[in-house]
Amino acid sequence: METKKIKIINLGRMDYKESLQIQEDLVAKRQAGEGMDTLLLVEHPPVITLGRRGKYSNILVPEEFLKANNIQVYEVSRGGDVTYHGPGQIVGYPIMDLRNYGRDIKDFVWKIEEIFIRLLDKEFNIKATREENKYTGVWIGNKKITAIGIAVKKWVTMHGFAFNVNTNLDHFNWIVPCGLSDRGVTSLEEILGEQQDLSKLNNLVAEYFCQVFGLEPETERL
Numbered sequence: 001m002e003t004k005k006i007k008i009i010n011l012g013r014m015d016y017k018e019s020l021q022i023q024e025d026l027v028a029k030r031q032a033g034e035g036m037d038t039l040l041l042v043e044h045p046p047v048i049t050l051g052r053r054g055k056y057s058n059i060l061v062p063e064e065f066l067k068a069n070n071i072q073v074y075e076v077s078r079g080g081d082v083t084y085h086g087p088g089q090i091v092g093y094p095i096m097d098l099r100n101y102g103r104d105i106k107d108f109v110w111k112i113e114e115i116f117i118r119l120l121d122k123e124f125n126i127k128a129t130r131e132e133n134k135y136t137g138v139w140i141g142n143k144k145i146t147a148i149g150i151a152v153k154k155w156v157t158m159h160g161f162a163f164n165v166n167t168n169l170d171h172f173n174w175i176v177p178c179g180l181s182d183r184g185v186t187s188l189e190e191i192l193g194e195q196q197d198l199s200k201l202n203n204l205v206a207e208y209f210c211q212v213f214g215l216e217p218e219t220e221r222l
Helices: 016-031 063-068 105-124 169-174 188-192 198-213
Strands: 004-013 038-043 047-050 072-075 082-085 089-095 129-131 135-140 143-153 156-164 215-220
Touching: 004 198, 016 038, 016 072, 016 089, 016 156, 038 198, 082 169, 089 198, 105 129, 105 135, 105 143, 105 156, 105 188, 105 198, 198 215
Parallel strands: 004 038, 004 215, 047 072
Antiparallel strands: 038 089, 047 082, 089 156, 129 135, 135 143, 143 156
16 A cells, blocks of 8 residues: 655744644645645744633733733634743644545544654653543643644644743743643653754654654655
8 A cells, every 4th residue: 555645844933823824725725635735843933822712811921911022822723722832842733634544533633642652752761641531732740741732624634733842831831721720831851951952853753743644754845
């Protein structure tokens, strides 16, 4: 059986709104049966996004603070509550036609979690877990290292995951992450005690993504 392919595009550091437009354009093409499945990898300037269940009460800093620090807030179509994106975080947006993957959204999310569980175990000997039937994402103890929030429209996925590598964890004090007040957030830098090579980690994320989904990568830059 022929191996499915996925295009992997590293957008570098890009404004959230600009990357959202790229996502929407690619989603429209996949819905029309054009183009190919794509994984966008990107790093955002500080930004807060609210999913479909998001509450503004989970943003803990006043509007004046956000304006003074040029931090945008976007309401988006993904599942989940409030999320922070910022420098040192690898954000991934898989645009994939699930009609080619058994139309199984639960399996898709499980595989996204599996990417980081395997990567952390094999590359860093860090034991991460998922909490099936409770919370999405990847956890180390009661601290989340990878947040997941997706949308599926006409069986094509968008939005995705946020993996904390060198993320400034103080910025999560601006929000109640994912609406869970009794849980924390961690990063690879915090666990290992030193800053990590973000370029290397981007490559590892792409590698494990393809491994878990059984895909062959085609890499390019925009």
